[in-house]
Amino acid sequence: MTCPEPSWATVHWSERLADTPAVRSGERWWLVAPSGAVAADDPALSHELDSLAVDMDAANRAVAQLVRDESEQGLR
Numbered sequence: 001m002t003c004p005e006p007s008w009a010t011v012h013w014s015e016r017l018a019d020t021p022a023v024r025s026g027e028r029w030w031l032v033a034p035s036g037a038v039a040a041d042d043p044a045l046s047h048e049l050d051s052l053a054v055d056m057d058a059a060n061r062a063v064a065q066l067v068r069d070e071s072e073q074g075l076r
Helices: 043-072
Strands: 020-024 028-033 036-039
Touching: 020 036, 028 043
Parallel strands: none
Antiparallel strands: 020 028, 028 036
16 A cells, blocks of 8 residues: 655655665655655564665775775875
């Protein structure tokens, strides 16, 4: 069942989780498409999305640290 499209449903790809249709707003995950949005209310799905978000954040921080380290060593 689709919910009415929230005003924030027209988001840029950069705001989505790892180029997926998943977007977090407050405490709730949404699956967003041009045709509308559906709340991801399944606890197992929400848990997996939370885990993916944490892993993506850690990966982004690790890459940023590598770039800083290379810059400090004059490799870039």
